[in-house]
Amino acid sequence: MRLVGPPAEAPASPRARTLGAVELVPGRVRAAVLSASGRVLERAEAAYPPNARGRSEVDAALTAAAGVFAGHPPAGIGVAAAGIVDPAAGLIVEVNDVPALRGYPVCERLGALVGVPVRVEHRARLQVLGDRWFGAGRGRRTFASVSTGEVLGVGILYEGEVVAPLGGRSGAHMAVTGGDERCTCGNTGCWKTVATTRWLRARAAALGLGARADLGALVASADARARALVAEYAENLVLGLVNVQQLFAPGLFVLHGEARDGGEHFRALLEERLRRDGAGPGAEPPRVVVADTAVDDIALLGGAGLVLSHR
Ligand SMILES: [Zn+2]
Structure with missing residues:
Protein backbone atom coordinates (compact mmCIF):
# COMPACT_ATOMS: atom_id res chain seq x y z
CA MET A 1 0.00 0.00 0.00
CA ARG A 2 1.92 2.99 -1.20
CA LEU A 3 0.83 6.37 0.07
CA VAL A 4 1.24 9.44 -2.00
CA GLY A 5 1.35 12.93 -0.54
CA PRO A 6 -1.12 14.73 1.70
CA PRO A 7 -4.91 14.40 1.22
CA ALA A 8 -5.97 15.97 -2.04
CA GLU A 9 -8.27 18.97 -1.95
CA ALA A 10 -11.87 17.99 -2.52
CA PRO A 11 -12.29 17.74 -6.29
CA ALA A 12 -15.06 19.57 -8.09
CA SER A 13 -17.10 16.48 -8.89
CA PRO A 14 -19.55 15.67 -6.10
CA ARG A 15 -19.19 12.01 -7.05
CA ALA A 16 -15.51 12.00 -6.11
CA ARG A 17 -15.86 14.18 -3.04
CA THR A 18 -16.92 11.60 -0.48
CA LEU A 19 -15.18 8.47 0.76
CA GLY A 20 -16.90 5.16 1.41
CA ALA A 21 -16.15 2.84 4.30
CA VAL A 22 -17.55 -0.55 5.28
CA GLU A 23 -16.81 -2.59 8.38
CA LEU A 24 -17.56 -6.29 8.15
CA VAL A 25 -17.41 -8.28 11.39
CA PRO A 26 -19.18 -11.40 12.68
CA GLY A 27 -22.92 -10.70 12.65
CA ARG A 28 -22.76 -7.09 11.49
CA VAL A 29 -22.07 -4.83 8.51
CA ARG A 30 -21.58 -1.10 8.99
CA ALA A 31 -21.28 1.36 6.13
CA ALA A 32 -20.61 5.08 6.11
CA VAL A 33 -20.12 8.01 3.80
CA LEU A 34 -17.26 10.25 4.98
CA SER A 35 -16.06 13.66 3.91
CA ALA A 36 -12.52 14.09 2.58
CA SER A 37 -11.55 15.29 6.05
CA GLY A 38 -12.89 12.16 7.74
CA ARG A 39 -16.22 13.38 9.06
CA VAL A 40 -18.96 10.74 9.03
CA LEU A 41 -21.78 12.23 6.95
CA GLU A 42 -24.16 9.30 6.86
CA ARG A 43 -24.14 5.77 8.18
CA ALA A 44 -26.09 2.53 7.94
CA GLU A 45 -25.90 -0.81 9.66
CA ALA A 46 -27.31 -4.28 9.04
CA ALA A 47 -27.08 -7.58 10.89
CA TYR A 48 -26.81 -11.20 9.75
CA PRO A 49 -26.71 -14.44 11.72
CA PRO A 50 -23.01 -15.22 12.31
CA ASN A 51 -23.70 -18.94 12.10
CA ALA A 52 -25.42 -18.71 8.68
CA ARG A 53 -24.12 -21.49 6.41
CA GLY A 54 -24.73 -19.88 3.03
CA ARG A 55 -23.77 -16.46 1.74
CA SER A 56 -27.25 -15.14 0.99
CA GLU A 57 -27.72 -13.62 4.44
CA VAL A 58 -24.35 -11.86 4.30
CA ASP A 59 -25.20 -10.65 0.80
CA ALA A 60 -28.52 -9.28 2.06
CA ALA A 61 -26.89 -7.42 4.97
CA LEU A 62 -24.21 -6.00 2.68
CA THR A 63 -26.85 -4.84 0.21
CA ALA A 64 -28.88 -3.19 2.98
CA ALA A 65 -25.87 -1.37 4.47
CA ALA A 66 -24.60 -0.32 1.02
CA GLY A 67 -27.91 1.51 0.56
CA VAL A 68 -26.17 4.42 2.27
CA PHE A 69 -24.21 5.01 -0.96
CA ALA A 70 -27.32 5.07 -3.18
CA GLY A 71 -27.61 8.21 -5.29
CA HIS A 72 -24.18 9.57 -4.40
CA PRO A 73 -21.45 6.99 -4.98
CA PRO A 74 -18.19 7.79 -3.16
CA ALA A 75 -14.74 7.99 -4.78
CA GLY A 76 -14.12 4.45 -3.57
CA ILE A 77 -14.87 2.14 -0.68
CA GLY A 78 -12.42 0.74 1.86
CA VAL A 79 -13.56 -2.38 3.69
CA ALA A 80 -12.28 -3.07 7.19
CA ALA A 81 -12.80 -6.77 7.80
CA ALA A 82 -12.32 -9.13 10.69
CA GLY A 83 -10.47 -12.42 10.27
CA ILE A 84 -7.86 -13.25 7.66
CA VAL A 85 -8.06 -11.15 4.54
CA ASP A 86 -6.48 -11.40 1.09
CA PRO A 87 -6.29 -7.75 -0.06
CA ALA A 88 -4.83 -8.61 -3.49
CA ALA A 89 -7.69 -10.99 -4.28
CA GLY A 90 -10.24 -8.71 -2.60
CA LEU A 91 -11.69 -11.40 -0.40
CA ILE A 92 -12.04 -12.62 3.13
CA VAL A 93 -10.12 -15.86 3.60
CA GLU A 94 -11.78 -16.91 6.83
CA VAL A 95 -13.32 -15.62 10.03
CA ASN A 96 -13.51 -17.82 13.12
CA ASP A 97 -17.04 -19.12 13.70
CA VAL A 98 -18.51 -17.41 10.62
CA PRO A 99 -18.63 -20.13 7.94
CA ALA A 100 -20.42 -17.91 5.40
CA LEU A 101 -17.44 -15.55 5.20
CA ARG A 102 -14.95 -18.23 4.17
CA GLY A 103 -13.65 -17.03 0.80
CA TYR A 104 -16.26 -14.27 0.66
CA PRO A 105 -15.55 -11.96 -2.34
CA VAL A 106 -16.45 -8.74 -0.56
CA CYS A 107 -14.80 -6.39 -3.08
CA GLU A 108 -16.55 -7.95 -6.05
CA ARG A 109 -19.93 -7.92 -4.27
CA LEU A 110 -19.68 -4.30 -3.14
CA GLY A 111 -18.23 -3.18 -6.47
CA ALA A 112 -21.25 -4.66 -8.23
CA LEU A 113 -23.63 -2.96 -5.79
CA VAL A 114 -22.10 0.53 -5.80
CA GLY A 115 -20.06 0.68 -9.01
CA VAL A 116 -16.88 2.15 -7.51
CA PRO A 117 -13.42 0.68 -6.72
CA VAL A 118 -13.39 -1.37 -3.51
CA ARG A 119 -10.42 -2.52 -1.44
CA VAL A 120 -10.29 -4.66 1.68
CA GLU A 121 -7.83 -4.94 4.55
CA HIS A 122 -7.84 -6.31 8.08
CA ARG A 123 -9.54 -3.82 10.38
CA ALA A 124 -6.82 -3.69 13.05
CA ARG A 125 -4.17 -3.02 10.42
CA LEU A 126 -6.38 -0.56 8.61
CA GLN A 127 -6.97 1.69 11.60
CA VAL A 128 -3.44 3.03 11.15
CA LEU A 129 -4.64 4.64 7.92
CA GLY A 130 -7.46 6.40 9.77
CA ASP A 131 -4.85 7.95 12.06
CA ARG A 132 -2.53 8.60 9.11
CA TRP A 133 -5.06 10.68 7.18
CA PHE A 134 -7.38 12.06 9.85
CA GLY A 135 -5.76 11.66 13.29
CA ALA A 136 -2.60 11.91 15.36
CA GLY A 137 -0.47 10.24 12.67
CA ARG A 138 -1.29 12.83 10.01
CA GLY A 139 1.63 13.35 7.68
ZN1 LIG B 1 -3.63 -16.56 21.14
Missing part, protein backbone atom coordinates in the same frame (compact mmCIF):
# COMPACT_ATOMS: atom_id res chain seq x y z
CA ARG A 140 3.79 10.63 9.25
CA ARG A 141 5.34 7.81 7.23
CA THR A 142 6.05 5.52 10.18
CA PHE A 143 4.00 4.96 13.34
CA ALA A 144 1.77 2.41 15.08
CA SER A 145 -1.95 2.43 15.89
CA VAL A 146 -3.11 0.22 18.74
CA SER A 147 -6.53 -1.10 19.76
CA THR A 148 -6.88 -1.63 23.51
CA GLY A 149 -9.65 -3.06 25.64
CA GLU A 150 -11.81 -6.01 24.61
CA VAL A 151 -9.95 -6.13 21.29
CA LEU A 152 -6.18 -5.93 21.08
CA GLY A 153 -4.26 -5.31 17.88
CA VAL A 154 -1.60 -3.18 16.21
CA GLY A 155 -1.57 -1.60 12.78
CA ILE A 156 1.85 -0.43 11.61
CA LEU A 157 2.64 2.11 8.94
CA TYR A 158 6.29 1.69 7.95
CA GLU A 159 7.94 4.04 5.43
CA GLY A 160 4.52 4.94 4.06
CA GLU A 161 3.17 1.42 3.72
CA VAL A 162 0.89 -0.63 5.94
CA VAL A 163 2.77 -3.69 7.15
CA ALA A 164 0.42 -6.40 5.89
CA PRO A 165 2.09 -9.68 4.99
CA LEU A 166 -0.26 -12.37 3.70
CA GLY A 167 -1.11 -14.69 6.59
CA GLY A 168 0.18 -12.16 9.12
CA ARG A 169 -1.97 -11.01 12.00
CA SER A 170 -2.37 -7.93 14.12
CA GLY A 171 -0.33 -8.92 17.17
CA ALA A 172 -2.94 -10.13 19.67
CA HIS A 173 -1.41 -13.60 19.57
CA MET A 174 2.25 -12.60 19.83
CA ALA A 175 3.80 -14.75 22.54
CA VAL A 176 4.90 -12.28 25.22
CA THR A 177 4.86 -14.33 28.40
CA GLY A 178 5.70 -17.79 29.61
CA GLY A 179 2.43 -18.00 31.53
CA ASP A 180 0.24 -21.05 31.08
CA GLU A 181 -3.12 -19.37 30.58
CA ARG A 182 -4.77 -20.81 27.50
CA CYS A 183 -5.70 -18.27 24.79
CA THR A 184 -8.80 -18.44 22.57
CA CYS A 185 -6.42 -19.51 19.77
CA GLY A 186 -5.34 -22.58 21.74
CA ASN A 187 -1.79 -21.42 22.50
CA THR A 188 -0.40 -20.08 25.76
CA GLY A 189 1.49 -16.87 26.45
CA CYS A 190 -0.38 -14.74 23.91
CA TRP A 191 -0.38 -10.96 24.48
CA LYS A 192 -4.17 -11.14 24.46
CA THR A 193 -4.23 -13.32 27.59
CA VAL A 194 -2.65 -10.59 29.76
CA ALA A 195 -3.44 -7.23 28.12
CA THR A 196 -7.18 -7.11 27.50
CA THR A 197 -10.20 -6.03 29.56
CA ARG A 198 -10.94 -9.66 30.30
CA TRP A 199 -7.63 -10.06 32.16
CA LEU A 200 -8.08 -6.75 33.98
CA ARG A 201 -11.57 -7.66 35.18
CA ALA A 202 -10.59 -11.14 36.29
CA ARG A 203 -7.58 -9.83 38.20
CA ALA A 204 -9.57 -7.04 39.83
CA ALA A 205 -12.20 -9.56 40.95
CA ALA A 206 -9.52 -11.89 42.33
CA LEU A 207 -8.05 -8.99 44.32
CA GLY A 208 -11.47 -8.12 45.76
CA LEU A 209 -11.66 -4.84 43.85
CA GLY A 210 -15.09 -5.62 42.45
CA ALA A 211 -16.30 -7.87 39.66
CA ARG A 212 -17.08 -4.95 37.39
CA ALA A 213 -14.11 -2.68 38.01
CA ASP A 214 -12.95 -0.93 34.85
CA LEU A 215 -9.72 0.87 34.03
CA GLY A 216 -11.15 4.32 34.73
CA ALA A 217 -12.39 3.31 38.19
CA LEU A 218 -9.12 1.54 39.05
CA VAL A 219 -7.06 4.59 38.05
CA ALA A 220 -9.29 6.83 40.17
CA SER A 221 -9.20 4.48 43.16
CA ALA A 222 -7.18 5.38 46.27
CA ASP A 223 -6.70 1.66 47.01
CA ALA A 224 -3.01 0.70 46.71
CA ARG A 225 -3.98 -2.66 45.20
CA ALA A 226 -5.87 -0.87 42.42
CA ARG A 227 -2.84 1.33 41.69
CA ALA A 228 -0.60 -1.73 41.56
CA LEU A 229 -3.03 -3.52 39.26
CA VAL A 230 -3.12 -0.55 36.86
CA ALA A 231 0.69 -0.53 36.79
CA GLU A 232 0.74 -4.28 36.09
CA TYR A 233 -1.81 -3.87 33.29
CA ALA A 234 0.33 -1.12 31.75
CA GLU A 235 3.37 -3.40 31.93
CA ASN A 236 1.43 -6.15 30.16
CA LEU A 237 0.34 -3.81 27.41
CA VAL A 238 3.91 -2.60 26.99
CA LEU A 239 5.12 -6.22 26.61
CA GLY A 240 3.62 -6.16 23.13
CA LEU A 241 4.35 -2.54 22.31
CA VAL A 242 8.01 -2.75 23.20
CA ASN A 243 8.48 -5.59 20.71
CA VAL A 244 6.87 -3.47 18.01
CA GLN A 245 9.19 -0.60 18.97
CA GLN A 246 12.21 -2.90 18.90
CA LEU A 247 11.34 -4.21 15.44
CA PHE A 248 9.97 -1.16 13.66
CA ALA A 249 10.91 1.86 15.84
CA PRO A 250 7.59 3.54 15.00
CA GLY A 251 8.27 6.33 17.51
CA LEU A 252 4.59 7.21 17.78
CA PHE A 253 1.94 4.88 19.26
CA VAL A 254 -1.64 6.08 18.80
CA LEU A 255 -3.88 4.24 21.25
CA HIS A 256 -7.59 3.66 20.77
CA GLY A 257 -10.26 2.13 22.98
CA GLU A 258 -9.94 1.40 26.68
CA ALA A 259 -6.63 3.26 27.19
CA ARG A 260 -8.66 6.46 26.98
CA ASP A 261 -10.41 5.57 30.26
CA GLY A 262 -7.04 5.40 31.99
CA GLY A 263 -6.41 9.09 31.38
CA GLU A 264 -3.05 10.81 31.62
CA HIS A 265 -1.87 8.54 34.44
CA PHE A 266 -2.15 5.41 32.31
CA ARG A 267 -0.76 7.09 29.18
CA ALA A 268 2.31 8.30 31.10
CA LEU A 269 2.89 4.83 32.59
CA LEU A 270 2.96 3.32 29.11
CA GLU A 271 5.21 6.00 27.66
CA GLU A 272 7.74 5.89 30.50
CA ARG A 273 8.02 2.14 30.31
CA LEU A 274 8.32 2.20 26.51
CA ARG A 275 11.07 4.82 26.68
CA ARG A 276 12.97 2.78 29.22
CA ASP A 277 13.07 -0.39 27.13
CA GLY A 278 12.25 0.61 23.61
CA ALA A 279 14.39 3.52 22.51
CA GLY A 280 17.48 2.30 20.72
CA PRO A 281 20.26 4.66 19.63
CA GLY A 282 19.13 6.69 16.65
CA ALA A 283 15.46 5.81 17.09
CA GLU A 284 12.87 8.51 17.71
CA PRO A 285 12.00 8.30 21.45
CA PRO A 286 8.63 6.52 21.66
CA ARG A 287 5.63 8.72 22.35
CA VAL A 288 2.15 7.56 23.34
CA VAL A 289 -0.91 9.51 22.22
CA VAL A 290 -4.42 8.47 23.21
CA ALA A 291 -7.00 9.15 20.50
CA ASP A 292 -10.50 10.35 21.30
CA THR A 293 -12.07 8.76 18.22
CA ALA A 294 -15.47 7.17 18.92
CA VAL A 295 -14.94 3.40 19.04
CA ASP A 296 -17.55 2.82 16.33
CA ASP A 297 -15.70 5.11 13.93
CA ILE A 298 -12.14 3.72 14.17
CA ALA A 299 -12.52 1.03 11.51
CA LEU A 300 -14.64 3.27 9.28
CA LEU A 301 -11.96 5.99 9.32
CA GLY A 302 -9.44 3.30 8.40
CA GLY A 303 -11.61 2.29 5.44
CA ALA A 304 -11.82 5.91 4.27
CA GLY A 305 -8.04 6.21 4.72
CA LEU A 306 -7.58 3.17 2.51
CA VAL A 307 -9.50 4.94 -0.26
CA LEU A 308 -7.30 8.06 0.07
CA SER A 309 -4.15 5.96 0.07
CA HIS A 310 -4.99 4.64 -3.37
CA ARG A 311 -6.22 7.83 -4.99
